[in-house]
Amino acid sequence: MKDILVIGGGFAGVWSAAGAVRAARATGGAGEELRVTLVSGGDDLVIRPRLYEEDPETMRVPLDRVLGPIGVRRLTATVTGIDTEARTVRAVGREGTELTLSYDRLVLATGSQLVRPTFPGAEHVFDIDTLPAAAALDHHLRRLPRREPSDGRYTAVVVGAGFTGLEIATVLGERMRAIADGQDAGEAVRIVLVDRAEVLGPELGPGPRPHIDSAIDELKIERRLGYTVSSATSKEVVLSDGEIIPAETVIWTAGMAASPLTAQIPGERDRLGRLSVDTYMRVSGVPDVYAAGDTAVAAAEDGHHTIQSCQHAQPMGKCAGYNAAAELLGAAPLPFTSDPYSNALDLGSAGAVLTNGWERTVMATGPEAKSMKQNINTMWIYPAVDDPEQILTQAGRLLNSSTADERALAATREPEPAVTAQALKA
Secondary structure: EEEEEEOOHHHHHHHHHHHHHHHHHOHHHHHHHHEEEEOOOOOOOEEEEEEEEOOOOEEEEEHHHHHHHHOOEEEEEEEEEOOOHHHHHHEOOHHHHHHEEEOOOEEEEEEEEEOOOOOOEEEEHEOOOOOOHHHHHHHHHHHHHHHOOOOOOEEEEOOOOOOHHHHHHHHHHHHHHHHHHOOOHHHOOEEEEEEEEOOOHHHHHOHHHHHHHHHHHHHOOOHHHHEEEEEEOOOOOOOOOOOHHHOOEEEOOOEEEEHHHHHOOOOOOOOOOOOOEOOOOOOOOOOOOOEEEEHEEOHHHHHHEEOOHHHHHHHHHHHHHHHHHHHOOOOOOOOOOEEEEEEEEEOOOHHHEEEEEEOOOEEEEEHHHHHHHHHHHHHHHHOOOOOHHHHHHOOOOOOOOOOOHHHOOOOOOEEEEEEOOHHHOO
């Protein structure tokens, strides 16, 4: 029996496991000699791109509904070490049991994590990087009416005006007003967006910036650009220029890095800690190890490289898992091919903005873009569940979708019933 071990229960990990099973099925009888195991610290695939929304605790899919039907063994454990020479992984199970797992091929897909701030009072800062963190913020917001009245009770400071910061800032006002209105305090809601850059969304380029600026103005979000946070308490924030903002909610969204487990692999890493992989998702210079999603950096189209996003994590995972199995079974590997890069930024009640290409050409804004973003969030990024044929068919779609026009056309069709957020609630 040959063992493929996948570490990580996010998009890249789930699709790595499904991709490996798909490759095994394609080889017929030889595939019966292959065992696929996924190790994850939790029981759910967290729909991380949605954690800025209300009720984040609902943004998850039980892993057993995706992995169980296709025969993937799942272990709930936290990986603590990787020995690539011995081809073993050390982990601690949910009950504290120490485990040693061997592999013939390893896929590292443990994602990325927020770089936490270190300024005085950072313990008072919220984030939306994980499901527990987003749930803690949601519970905090709902408890605001129980707090003593203060100047900053309904003020939120969002630090970081990149993709995540813009999404949480633009939905936060509406969320907080719905809470404050019960106390006739809706007019007291104040959102302040802070970034050390001089512009909003610096990594998003100039194309969508006029639409982002317009949305921030429409939503009456205050800007503090060219500054950062020097310190915080549970009642106020001090900016780098000395300004004091009374605020009982501070959300940090600035800076991401690859999972620390990439340091256990003796491969080349970029400034984010991502492992360099070849066109087949093999870690460069490290036999028997593949990487996918936010732990890896691969060549994308037109000389660009993949970014830490769901858009790239899913096809990278499918490719890594398929090729790990194909290598063991003597089948031909599949080269990674990425979709033309696109971006869908939620702007709350001000709509959304869709861009295509690395130059981020604006394709749609307002209600049209908002509808597309909602389809992405509630349908297209969800895996099929319960039905092995649907799951493996989805694992075989190595590209998400080719163009925004294609996605727009898809939006007019009936969704597959097992691939929607609503179906999961049923």
